[in-house]
Amino acid sequence: MSKLPIPTYRITPWLFLTPLFIMIALAWIGPLFLTVYLGFTDLQLKNFIAFIKDFFTPQVHFTLDNFRRIFLAQDPYIPEVARITMIYVGSVLAINAFFALVLSIAIAYFVKSELISMSLRVSWLLPRITPGIVYALMWNWFVSRDGMFNLLLRLAGIPESWLPSNWLLDKPYSQLLMIIVNGYIGASFGMIVYTAAIKSIPPDLINAALVDGASEFQVARRIIIPLLKWPIMFVTAWQTLSLMASYDVILMVWGAAQGASPSEVLGITKVAGVTVWSLYAYTQAFSQYQYGYAAAISLVLVAIGLGLIVFYFKVFGFRRLMEPSRVEV
Amino acid sequence: MVKVTLDNVSKFFGKVKAVVDLNLEVRDGEFVALLGPSGCGKTTTLLMIAGIYKPTKGRILFDEVDVTDLPPKDRNIGMVFQSYALYPHMTVYDNIAFPLKLKKVPKHEIDKKVKEVAKLLQIDNLLNRKPAQLSGGQQQRVALGRALVKEPDVLLLDEPLSNLDAKLRVMMRAEIKRLQKELKITTIYVTHDQVEAMSMADRIAVMRAGRLQQYAEPEVLYNKPINLFVAGFIGNPPMNFIEGSIKEENGEYYFESEGLKLKLSKDLGELVASKSTDVVLGIRPEHIRVITSGEVDNAIDATVYVIEPLGRDLVINVKVDNTLLKILSTPGLKLEPGQKVKLVFPEEKIHFFDKYTEKAII
Numbered sequence: 001m002s003k004l005p006i007p008t009y010r011i012t013p014w015l016f017l018t019p020l021f022i023m024i025a026l027a028w029i030g031p032l033f034l035t036v037y038l039g040f041t042d043l044q045l046k047n048f049i050a051f052i053k054d055f056f057t058p059q060v061h062f063t064l065d066n067f068r069r070i071f072l073a074q075d076p077y078i079p080e081v082a083r084i085t086m087i088y089v090g091s092v093l094a095i096n097a098f099f100a101l102v103l104s105i106a107i108a109y110f111v112k113s114e115l116i117s118m119s120l121r122v123s124w125l126l127p128r129i130t131p132g133i134v135y136a137l138m139w140n141w142f143v144s145r146d147g148m149f150n151l152l153l154r155l156a157g158i159p160e161s162w163l164p165s166n167w168l169l170d171k172p173y174s175q176l177l178m179i180i181v182n183g184y185i186g187a188s189f190g191m192i193v194y195t196a197a198i199k200s201i202p203p204d205l206i207n208a209a210l211v212d213g214a215s216e217f218q219v220a221r222r223i224i225i226p227l228l229k230w231p232i233m234f235v236t237a238w239q240t241l242s243l244m245a246s247y248d249v250i251l252m253v254w255g256a257a258q259g260a261s262p263s264e265v266l267g268i269t270k271v272a273g274v275t276v277w278s279l280y281a282y283t284q285a286f287s288q289y290q291y292g293y294a295a296a297i298s299l300v301l302v303a304i305g306l307g308l309i310v311f312y313f314k315v316f317g318f319r320r321l322m323e324p325s326r327v328e329v
Numbered sequence: 330m331v332k333v334t335l336d337n338v339s340k341f342f343g344k345v346k347a348v349v350d351l352n353l354e355v356r357d358g359e360f361v362a363l364l365g366p367s368g369c370g371k372t373t374t375l376l377m378i379a380g381i382y383k384p385t386k387g388r389i390l391f392d393e394v395d396v397t398d399l400p401p402k403d404r405n406i407g408m409v410f411q412s413y414a415l416y417p418h419m420t421v422y423d424n425i426a427f428p429l430k431l432k433k434v435p436k437h438e439i440d441k442k443v444k445e446v447a448k449l450l451q452i453d454n455l456l457n458r459k460p461a462q463l464s465g466g467q468q469q470r471v472a473l474g475r476a477l478v479k480e481p482d483v484l485l486l487d488e489p490l491s492n493l494d495a496k497l498r499v500m501m502r503a504e505i506k507r508l509q510k511e512l513k514i515t516t517i518y519v520t521h522d523q524v525e526a527m528s529m530a531d532r533i534a535v536m537r538a539g540r541l542q543q544y545a546e547p548e549v550l551y552n553k554p555i556n557l558f559v560a561g562f563i564g565n566p567p568m569n570f571i572e573g574s575i576k577e578e579n580g581e582y583y584f585e586s587e588g589l590k591l592k593l594s595k596d597l598g599e600l601v602a603s604k605s606t607d608v609v610l611g612i613r614p615e616h617i618r619v620i621t622s623g624e625v626d627n628a629i630d631a632t633v634y635v636i637e638p639l640g641r642d643l644v645i646n647v648k649v650d651n652t653l654l655k656i657l658s659t660p661g662l663k664l665e666p667g668q669k670v671k672l673v674f675p676e677e678k679i680h681f682f683d684k685y686t687e688k689a690i691i
Contacts, residue, residue, distance in 0.1 A: 207381045208414035211485075212428040212475065213402040222427075226418040 035302070038295035039066060045289035066296030077270070077280070085277040088178060089243045095183030096239045100190030101232060105220050107191070108198040109206075121195060127185045136252035139181055143167035168254065174272035182249050190235040197231040198224060237312040241305055247279035263287040277301055330515050331391040331482045332357045333378060338387035340373050347373040349539045351387070358513040360506070362520055362530035364562070370539040371519045375485050378517060380404050391482060402431070407476030407514075408485040411492065413468045415460035421447075421471050422456040428479040446474045449508075466497045473505070477512070484509070486518040490525060502528055523563050527551070535559050557687040560611050560680060566644060566655040569617070571610045572684060575602045584610055588650025592627045594676060597691070601681045604690045611680035614657035618673040619645060621664070628671035633664050647672065 040062045043051050054060050069075045103124065111117045127135055143149045150163055164170035167177060201224065209219045225232075254272055255265040266283035269275040275283070278301060285294035333355040340348040348370040355361045363371040376382045378389060380401035388397045396404055407428075415424050422443055429439045447453040450470040460468055469489060476484060489505070490498045506529045509516050520526050526533045527547045535542040535550065535558070543555040554560035560568045573586030575598065582598020584591040591610075593601070601608060620628060629649055637644040638660060645656040645664060649672070656672070664670070681690040 202412060202414065204410045204412045204414035205416065207376070207379070207401075208408065208410055208475075209416070209427075210381060210401040211379050211406055211408040213431040213479070215400075215402060218431060223416060226416075229418070 032302070035295045035298055038292050039299040040064070040296075041292045042066075043292040043295075045291075048289075048291075066293050069293065070296060070300060077275075080273075081275050081277055081280045084175070084273060084275055085244070087175065088182070088274075088276045089240060091179040092182045092186055092243050093236065093239050095179070096186040096190050096243070097232065097236045099183070100187040100235070101194055101225070101228070103187065104191045104194035104198060105224055108195040109220060109224060110216060121191065124184075124191055125188045128188045132248060132252050133256060135185070136249065136257035139177070139253050140168070140257045143177065168258075169268070169272050171273045174274055177253075178250060178272075178274040181253055182243075182246075185249060186239065186243070190239065193231050193235050194228060197228050201227055233316050237308075237316065240308060240312075244301060244305055244308075245278050247276055247282055250274050250276060250279055251282065330357050330513060333483055333515060333517065334388075334390040335374070335378070336388040336390065338374070338377060338384045338389060340370070340377060340382055341385045346539050348377070348384075351536075351539075351541055353534055353541065353544060355515055355517060358515055360509050360516045360518065360529060360531045362518045362526035362533045363536060364520055364523060364526040364533050365536035365542075366521055366562070368538075369536040371521075371536050372487055373539075374536070375408075375487055375517060375519050378483065379406055379408055379485055405479070405482045406485055407479060407481035407483070409469075409472045409476050409487065409489045411488040413460075413472040413492075415468055415471055415475075417460055419459075420456065421452065421458050421460070421463070424460065424471055425456075425474045425478050428475060432479065442478055443474075446478045449477075450474050465493055466501070469493060469501065473508075477508075477514075481514065484514045484516045486516065488520055489518075491520075491522070498525075505529065524565065527563070535562060537562075553689070554611075554680070555689055557609060557611070557682045557689075560682070560689070564613055566614045566657065568611045568613050568680070569654045570682075571612075571649075571652055571654075573608065573610060575606045575608060577602065584608070586610070586650075587652070589629055589652075591629065591674060597676060597679075601690050605683045605685075607684040608690065609682040609684050609687075610674075611682060612674050612678060614644070614655045616675060616678035617654065617656045618675070619647075619656055619658060619662065619664075620671040620673060621662070621668075625671055625673055628673050631670050631672050633666050633668045633670060635666055636664055 041051070041060060042063055042065060051060070070078055073079065107117050107120045111120065130138075141147050145166070149167065153163060154160070164173050167173050205223060205227075206219055209223045210216075214222065250269065251265065254260070254268050254274055255262070258268065260268055262283075264287070266275065266280075266287050269279060269283070277297065281294045281297040281301070284290045284297060288294075333353075335351050335353040338348060338351045338353075339346070351370075351374060353361075353374075363374055365371050373382060377384050380396070380399055380403075384397060388395055390396065391404065416427065419427065425443045425446060426439050429442060434442070443456070444453060447456055450473060452467060452470045452474060455463060455467060455471070460471065463471065469492075472489070486505070490501055493501060502525060509529075518526070518530060527550075530547065532544060532546055533550055534544040537558050543550060543559045545553075550559060550563050554563060554568075557570070561570070571586050571589065573584050573589065575593075576583045576585050577598070580595075582593040582595065582602060584593055631647040631649045631654070634646040634648045634653060637646070641660075643658045643660045643662060645658055645662070647654050647656060647670065654672070679691075682688065683690055
């Protein structure tokens, strides 16, 4: 008797998954290997052609120079980038995970009118559904010299001399803007998760707390927030990882929306003090053309990210984190 | 302990009229059941008394104090929810202690009271558990403990037994009743189960589609139902209804329906006929007498349809023409489906309702 053919029910799922696997391989695993590879080379614009010829041959010169530059402070700007990144991730995370929580409770619990609650939710979603470049341009207009923000401040009687010459370039305003601009977009993610979780709390639980003598505020603090433990952890973990790697909005507000070319971006963000780690990697690659160095900088981020993932999985439990975010009832 | 008064209370949700012009007075220390099918507005009424819902119209009084606009926390009520609504993130101890913590009762006093209540409800060995680790019956006791610990003026119970299995339900029924009598807390109990209401409550308010039908002691509801709905809702198996008309022939009164002619006494016949001639006759299953042999005056011919032996009782289903009647009898009667029998309706047990207004005539 010949061998039994593999039943189709075994093959079909793989068949459907193949496009996904191809995408992951091309868009994620491939670049990851390439980044690791390049991180240990001195690829830059100068030696680009020569390097390409030797690509994946023993002639490629491997070096740890890139990492020496990063960790032995041979690049004087690295400590500043690290500091900005920590401020950025820390502050925007505070907005995305915790301010979003406060907002969600306000919108989904304290505001009893469904219509008002809905419109508030939509208003916080607007920045996310607006095309990024439009959002960036709007901020640029809003805070420009004769923009609406200055106009409002003048109307409020703030003397001209108190206004910074440029909100986007003068520290600490520029860094504050970096946090606000990103937080306004990022908060909506947490809010979607939180409001859904709040709405899924059985009304009986909240009614029981009210009958037990809780004020609305006590209901929020003693019932709603403890029940949102898992959504909060999930949003925190997710947002730390994605914030570390994100620079798109900063690049658009301080780059494209200003009409700056890629080569000018690093200069602008340095002045403004908004060069986050991933943006620094980007500018090293696309305005300084230090491809090897840029790859090494990204690798540090990947390593930290992996470390954090391991940490979160350890702390929260891998399986619980991978399950859909839920409310324990 | 207080007296609870609902004065012309209505609650509308948009176009839906959940409760309409409800007047109800619950005496101090009384146990009142709100009884009705689902969607009749009984839970809405309870939530209005709790202060979760604000009435669209009308007032709610605790003793003589108008509490209509008071938030729940200022009403000193205890409530047990159908789902129990235990806080899943707190232990049993913390669940019960929660109302006291909110009142800022000193710690040692909280401890004393929680343990007292836990002992009363026999859950003192479960205090360190989380609700998820408890059985339905245990959760129910914890919910009751949480409601009782703050010594409420009014205890509200929303179908507290409906999630328990049949055996436990019968047990808890007696226990809640004993507890209520012991603590003498004014209690309002929502249920759709007429047996629960009948067995526990001092008085029962029967509701239907947001309106109060009848508010009376269980025996009164049973013996003197005010309309067809109450008559049909109270009692198991339910009251038998036969549509027909009152006829007068040669000074004698008859109730006539398809395949059925029942002679009525002059007094009864005159009384009913003076109100309406299109009527519904009602008679409870336990009041019909079955005669298997011999001639009886004023009896009705029927055919046995099916027999349901219930151990202690026997439910006999008979057909009179095309009308199915249920008769509650004691076992021992040997009957076969298809057998011809005669039925006797004792006149003092017969109810008459107006066919159109559905109101009781007698």
